[in-house]
Amino acid sequence: MQALCKKLGYTFKNIKLLETALTHPSYGGDHHVPHYQRLEFLGDAVLELAISRYLYFEFPEVDEGKLTRIRAGLVREETLCRAAKRLDLGRFIRLSVGEDRSGGRDKPSILCDVMEAVLAAVYLDGGFDCAVDVIRRALAEDLHPRMLEDHLDAKSRLQEILQRDGDMPQYEFISMEGPPHAPLFRYSVTVNGVALGTGSGTSKQNAQQEAARDALKRIGN
Numbered sequence: 001m002q003a004l005c006k007k008l009g010y011t012f013k014n015i016k017l018l019e020t021a022l023t024h025p026s027y028g029g030d031h032h033v034p035h036y037q038r039l040e041f042l043g044d045a046v047l048e049l050a051i052s053r054y055l056y057f058e059f060p061e062v063d064e065g066k067l068t069r070i071r072a073g074l075v076r077e078e079t080l081c082r083a084a085k086r087l088d089l090g091r092f093i094r095l096s097v098g099e100d101r102s103g104g105r106d107k108p109s110i111l112c113d114v115m116e117a118v119l120a121a122v123y124l125d126g127g128f129d130c131a132v133d134v135i136r137r138a139l140a141e142d143l144h145p146r147m148l149e150d151h152l153d154a155k156s157r158l159q160e161i162l163q164r165d166g167d168m169p170q171y172e173f174i175s176m177e178g179p180p181h182a183p184l185f186r187y188s189v190t191v192n193g194v195a196l197g198t199g200s201g202t203s204k205q206n207a208q209q210e211a212a213r214d215a216l217k218r219i220g221n
Contacts, residue, residue, distance in 0.1 A: 001015055001018060001019070004018070004087070004089075004092050007088065008118070008122070008137070008138075009133065009134065009137050010122055010133070010134055012121070012122075012126075013125055013126070014124075014125050017121040017125050018118065018125075019094075020033075020035065020039060020117075021039050021114065021117035021120065022036070022094055022117075023036055023093075023094045024036065024099060024104065024110065026096035026098065026099040026104075027094040027095050027096050027099075029096070030096050036113060036114060036117035037113075039116075039118075039120040039121055039124075040113045040114075040116045042123070043116030043118070043119040043120030043121075043123070044116050046119050046123045046128070047075055047080075047119055047135060048071070048075055050131060050132045050135045051071050051075055052067075052071060054132075054136075055067050055071060058145075058148065069209065070148060073210070074139065074142055074143075077108055077112040079139065079142050080112040080115045080116065081108040081111045081112050082142070083115055083138040083142075087115075087138060089114050089118070091105065093105055118134075119131055119134060119135060122134050154210075154213040154216055155208060155209055155212045157216060158189070158196075158212040158215050162191055167192060169189050169190070169191055169196070169212070169215070170190050170191065171188070171208045171211065172187060172188050173185070173187055174187055174188055184200055184202060185200065185204050185206075185207040186199070186200045187204070187208050188211055189215050196218060196219070197211045197213070197214030197216075197217070198211050199212070199213065199214050
């Protein structure tokens with residue numbers, strides 16, 4: 001627990017909150033102890049408010065629609081999973097034997113849930129400002145100004161980069177899922193037949209932007 005607190009940059013007054021945040025439902029059921037699902041629910045709201053406030057002041061000239069797109073890119077599973085891996089949260093999670101053997105410590109969905117639960121634990125223990133500090137530390141790479149600018153119009157940014165080598169990105173439809181009133185589109189972006197990234201969104205444009213963001217991250221790496 002001390003090692004994790006050091007990574008978080010926060011020392012808990014009530015360490016039980018952190019223990020609960022690290023307890024998977026499978027372990028909680030086996031050992032009859034609280035698990036992280038309620039904290040995850042709260043952490044999701046804490047994260048969204050913290051990111052909303054940060055973007056509000058970071059981009060004073062950007063309209064609500066674009067701010068919403070940037071926020072969506074920051075609070076999604078992929079981003080939180082990366083943050084969890086930077087903190088090495090996987091090795092601290094309490095899992096049942098079966099879940100552990102099935103690779104639970106590396107599952108993106110579990111890492112995302114635990115990340116949100118840990119943020120809620122910090123919020124309950126030390127308040128909103130402490131939670132914001134941990135969020136900024138954990139998501140530092142994703143909150144870099146250049147990364148945030150890419151979220152504004154990732155397609156234009158990707159095209160600008162590829163055109164330096166005389167290439168043009170092509171966006172290809174993969175699938176559409178969900179009911180007619182709430183479809184989820186999935187697109188890929190390719191160059192010269194090579195897939196660079198994939199993305200999903202509630203509109204074709206949003207899905208293509210997500211695919212471009214994914215490609216930009218891969219190019220950056």
